[in-house]
Amino acid sequence: MKQSNIRNFSIIAHIDHGKSTLADRILELTETVEMREMKSQLLDSMDLERERGITIKLNAVQLKYTAKDGEDYIFHLIDTPGHVDFTYEVSRSLAACDGAVLVVDAAQGIEAQTLANVYLALDNDLEILPVINKIDLPSARPDEIMQEIEDVIGLDASYAPQISAKSGLHVVDVLEAIVKYIPAPTGDVNAPLKALVFDSVYDPYRGVLALISIKEGSIKVGDMIKFMATGAEYEVLEVGIRNPKEVKKQQLVTGEVGWISAAIKSVKDVRVGDTITIKNNPAAEPLAGYRIMNPTVYCGLYPIDNAKYNDMREALEKLQLNDAALQFEPETSQALGFGFRCGFLGLLHMDVIQERIEREYNIPLIATAPSVVYHAYLTDGSMVQVDNPSFLPDPQKIDHIEEPYVKASIMVPNDFVGPVMELCQKKRGNYKDMIYIDDTRMNLIYELPLSEIVFDFFDRLKSLSKGYASFDYELIGYQTSRLAKMDILLNGEIVDALSTIVHRDFAYNRGKSIVEKLKKLIPKHQFEIPIQAAIGGKIIARSNIKSLRKNVLAKCYGGDISRKKKLLEKQKEGKKRMKSVGSVEVPQEAFMSVLSMDEEN
Numbered sequence: 101m102k103q104s105n106i107r108n109f110s111i112i113a114h115i116d117h118g119k120s121t122l123a124d125r126i127l128e129l130t131e132t133v134e135m136r137e138m139k140s141q142l143l144d145s146m147d148l149e150r151e152r153g154i155t156i157k158l159n160a161v162q163l164k165y166t167a168k169d170g171e172d173y174i175f176h177l178i179d180t181p182g183h184v185d186f187t188y189e190v191s192r193s194l195a196a197c198d199g200a201v202l203v204v205d206a207a208q209g210i211e212a213q214t215l216a217n218v219y220l221a222l223d224n225d226l227e228i229l230p231v232i233n234k235i236d237l238p239s240a241r242p243d244e245i246m247q248e249i250e251d252v253i254g255l256d257a258s259y260a261p262q263i264s265a266k267s268g269l270h271v272v273d274v275l276e277a278i279v280k281y282i283p284a285p286t287g288d289v290n291a292p293l294k295a296l297v298f299d300s301v302y303d304p305y306r307g308v309l310a311l312i313s314i315k316e317g318s319i320k321v322g323d324m325i326k327f328m329a330t331g332a333e334y335e336v337l338e339v340g341i342r343n344p345k346e347v348k349k350q351q352l353v354t355g356e357v358g359w360i361s362a363a364i365k366s367v368k369d370v371r372v373g374d375t376i377t378i379k380n381n382p383a384a385e386p387l388a389g390y391r392i393m394n395p396t397v398y399c400g401l402y403p404i405d406n407a408k409y410n411d412m413r414e415a416l417e418k419l420q421l422n423d424a425a426l427q428f429e430p431e432t433s434q435a436l437g438f439g440f441r442c443g444f445l446g447l448l449h450m451d452v453i454q455e456r457i458e459r460e461y462n463i464p465l466i467a468t469a470p471s472v473v474y475h476a477y478l479t480d481g482s483m484v485q486v487d488n489p490s491f492l493p494d495p496q497k498i499d500h501i502e503e504p505y506v507k508a509s510i511m512v513p514n515d516f517v518g519p520v521m522e523l524c525q526k527k528r529g530n531y532k533d534m535i536y537i538d539d540t541r542m543n544l545i546y547e548l549p550l551s552e553i554v555f556d557f558f559d560r561l562k563s564l565s566k567g568y569a570s571f572d573y574e575l576i577g578y579q580t581s582r583l584a585k586m587d588i589l590l591n592g593e594i595v596d597a598l599s600t601i602v603h604r605d606f607a608y609n610r611g612k613s614i615v616e617k618l619k620k621l622i623p624k625h626q627f628e629i630p631i632q633a634a635i636g637g638k639i640i641a642r643s644n645i646k647s648l649r650k651n652v653l654a655k656c657y658g659g660d661i662s663r664k665k666k667l668l669e670k671q672k673e674g675k676k677r678m679k680s681v682g683s684v685e686v687p688q689e690a691f692m693s694v695l696s697m698d699e700e701n
């Protein structure tokens with residue numbers, strides 16, 4: 101295939117605007133997948149993804165298309181994840197392309213992630229092809245949306261195909277527009293190899309497969325390769341493409357997108373964003389833009405059954421082979437026993453990992469409230485990074501504490517601007533700017549502490565804007581805040597897993613709210629349980645869980661063993677998700693109670 105007849109592109113969109121549905125239609129139209137094999141949203145391979153309707157892992161497929169000009173083309177379609185947690189992956193997958201198909205919902209119009217994705221595409225110098233989707237909806241306003249794309253993004257949308265990805269209407273226009281408007285790859289096939297690693301997949305038999313886009317040169321079986329950032333060296337055992345079935349090849353050349361296997365044991369050697377070159381004929385410099393991804397959110401994960409500790413380590417190790425962004429190290433909690441401190445890219449990433457451990461490895465867990473990474477500057481001039489609130493150094497030794505901040509862009513209809521600004525204010529946001537999108541909507545720019553938005557910000561935003569607000573953010577660095585550690589005491593004992601770092605101005609309300617929540621969540625015991633919130637030994641809120649009066653077994657008379665058994669079974673069921681903390685049984689929800697703060701302020 102001539103390089104000039106290759107087209108490499110991604111589909112980008114705000115969540116739910118129809119990216120995966122369009123990808124499915126394109127696969128059908130190019131007859132890449134036979135109809136009977138076609139499962140809806142084929143590119144989303146993990147069960148969890150399908151269930152949650154989100155795209156997490158990237159995928160690349162090769163498609164063949166005979167255009168109306170009579171020429172045969174090869175398309176490489178690279179699927180990108182659509183959630184803010186995975187921005188870096190989106191950016192790298194875009195760097196593997198020459199163009200991006202921008203899907204915009206004809207009823208919703210431009211949303212925060214539409215813009216965020218457009219900026220990422222522009223950063224990567226991509227040609228952007230707008231496509232207006234869901235024109236079958238009664239509420240569709242394709243012409244207005246076309247105007248919006250021109251006004252807000254500054255793209256010429258006059259040639260944007262207006263389609264229904266669901267029914268397939270006009271989807272062929274998208275393929276023609278890809279041929280016409282997205283440029284062919286330009287690299288020199290005779291230059292030393294530069295292959296961008298934009299994803300990796302773990303295969304239990306062959307080790308890590310690197311998904312690569314060949315920017316210059318070529319790669320073939322038997323080559324000795326070098327990963328330029330990690331320095332790892334391997335011999336290439338297999339190269340190939342996916343269509344979406346795996347097809348082995350002898351080599352991949354400039355413009356092609358595929359995979360290589362080289363008996364690579366750990367995903368850590370195959371960092372997304374790295375450049376692969378040939379060891380004996382290396383490229384002078386790597387492709388631009390590589391960076392190491394650091395987790396933004398940490399939490400403790402503890403097996404409910406301590407005997408499962410080693411199984412859990414194995415589960416995490418296996419998951420990590422697949423997911424370089426997941427970090428973990430052993431941690432002990434007085435309350436919860438032995439477990440792991442785990443680092444994630446965001447809350448969604450955390451949820452997904454937690455669910456996979458429970459579901460795929462069958463290990464019931466207790467998760468502690470997520471925490472961001474604080475920088476505690478000590479009076480001796482040193483700095484410690486704190487990702488677990490219970491390890492915050494003694495207040496006497498702390499000079500000041502800094503916390504991570506983000507710049508948030510929130511798109512919201514005019515009617516909801518008031519409540520959204522109020523929410524941002526409550527979440528300690530600093531107002532920065534307000535940009536008019538059109539007569540009906542605005543883009544609010546705020547700087548907010550990450551700790552405030554990783555919790556329930558997104559849910560609150562959605563509910564108070566009736567689902568209309570959309571949101572995107574990027575980390576902008578650390579700022580000093582008046583923070584302190586708040587401890588929770590049950591029955592007079594500090595429960596380390598319930599400690600949080602709070603802003604001093606909000607400490608009282610937050611303490612009160614947590615204490616009240618715990619009172620509702622922790623079941624009654626045979627004895628009274630005092631619950632207290634304290635900062636530096638000073639009690640700021642308290643309540644009591646009254647003792648249980650009735651014994652369930654008292655109801656059973658005589659020797660009705662089966663009834664007794666049933667009752668005990670029932671109690672056991674209820675206890676499954678409990679963890680004994682000292683003499684108190686605490687349910688899983690209690691550890692998350694520090695998160696949802698509906699009653700506060």
Ligand SMILES: Nc1nc2c(ncn2[C@@H]2O[C@H](COP(=O)(O)OP(=O)(O)OP(=O)(O)O)[C@@H](O)[C@H]2O)c(=O)[nH]1
Pocket residue numbers: 113114115116117118119120121122153154155181182183233234235236237263264265266267
């Ligand atoms: N009416 C209508 N619904 C559509 C159309 N295209 C997609 N949808 C629906 O919109 C919803 C979201 O579509 P997806 O393709 O999953 O969206 P996505 O952008 O891939 O979402 P993420 O992968 O989560 O980012 C699904 O319920 C689709 O059935 C369309 O043309 N018309």
